[in-house]
Amino acid sequence: MTWEITPPGAHTPVMLREVMETLAPQPGETIVDGTFGGGGYTRAILAAGAAVIAIDRDPAAIARAATLATEMQGLTVAEGRFGALDDLARAAGHDKVDGIVLDIGVSSFQFDEADRGFSFRFDAPLDMRMGGEGPSAADFVNHADESGLAHLFRTYGEERRAGALARAIVADRPFHTTLELASLCERVIRASRDGIHPATRAFQALRIAVNDELAELASALRAAQEILREGGRLVVVSFHSLEDRIVKRFLADRTKVQAGSRHAPVANPAEPPFSSLTRKALLPAEDETRVNPRARSAKLRAALRTGAPSIPLDPATLVPAVRLKGVPS
Incomplete structure (x- = not known):
């Protein structure tokens, strides 16, 4: 199936085909697009028949989302930080969601x-x-x-x-x-x-x-663990090694059985809260990087939420600390 449904002249999201194949939205499902940006992923998800909760903290992106909501059914717009996507989804009336997609970094609109x-x-x-x-x-x-x-x-x-x-x-x-x-x-x-x-x-x-992008990403991963239903899918596209490292570490810690060490084995190892959907990061296809140079550094990682309890996460443990003195608050 092709996912090239973006209207002429509109924003073309990176790795749309791979995102949609991995996210696999179905009619009747509710998907969180935590980084609405230009709305490319949201538009494709809505076209597949799923409902979308579109989140962005950029007022210009929220205005674009509001316009799209008048054109396509099933879109709920939520202004806020994607690090709080679980709270925003609950405020929209959803205790659990079927999928989450995150496109980390600055949108083309913001650069332009x-x-x-x-x-x-x-x-x-x-x-x-x-x-x-x-x-x-x-x-x-x-x-x-x-x-x-x-x-x-x-x-x-x-x-x-x-x-x-x-x-x-x-x-x-x-x-x-x-x-x-x-x-x-x-x-x-x-x-x-x-x-x-x-x-x-x-x-x-x-x-x-x-x-505070890296802390937002870590918070969003914690939130995804809490709000995804069993069988729900998490898909993250990152463009920077620091971002990808955070996603990779988070998923590595939550897709392996917590069996302890040979010196202190766990008697009844707990099922991990995620199972991997991508053995290693997916990269954009060559035909995409030829027409969209921004896609060259993209990496996609994805996982499936199991029924196991969440593993607690302090987002600060995933983020390299930088301390600046003198910056006004």
């Missing part, structure tokens, strides 16, 4: 809207906030301590020149626009042979920190 400050392709305020609340990227850059900035760029951006970049920022701040910061990155960081812009990793690190 110049005034949001996500991209250094445009000269715009240095913002990067998905929901408009909390400190902006400019607040982080202009007020965080040097060692904290270096740790941020190194941990969330995997930037080799993190220390030099942090020193240069502290020496040259304040920064108010995306191009001001991108220009500094170009002076401090050498252009790479693979064509990645010198500002890419720094902008990525700031975006993750501003929106």
Whole structure:
């Protein structure tokens, strides 16, 4: 079956075919799209006959979802963070759901809207906030301590020149626009042979920190464990190694029998709360990466909820900590 149902000119979601084959929505089911974005997954799920609870914290995405709700039946729109998807689903009248799909990271709409400050392709305020609340990227850059900035760029951006970049920022701040910061990155960081812009990793690190993206992902995985019915399916598409590592670790811990060690074996090993639907991460097909370069780094992991009790999770245990001093709250 083909899932290429996106209207001409509309947002095309990454790995739509693989998501739909793994999620397998059926008429009468209720699926949570925890990261509505452009609505590509939601539209396909609705077309398959399932109902959708569409979640997003971005007011612009919520407006798009509200428009789609007037065009297609079965869509409930919930504004909020996907880390609280279990609470949002219950507020929509569902104690359990049949499936959850998460597309982690920034949507194409957010990158393409110049005034949001996500991209250094445009000269715009240095913002990067998905929901408009909390400190902006400019607040982080202009007020965080040097060692904290270096740790941020190194941990969330995997930037080799993190220390030099942090020193240069502290020496040259304040920064108010995306191009001001991108220009500094170009002076401090050498252009790479693979064509990645010198500002890419720094902008990525700031975006993750501003929106607390990794903690949101860990919270969403905990929430999925609580709200999925037995036989419910969890599908996660990630684009960054840090994100994929969190998903991989979460599923690894919850798809194996808790048998203990040879020194302290468990007498009656408990059934794990998930069984794997993907032995290893699925990657996008070559035909997709040819037409959509953004798909190249995508990885899909999926699991089936069993009837076993949840394994408690403190989301902080999955997220690398970065401590910044001086950033206004």
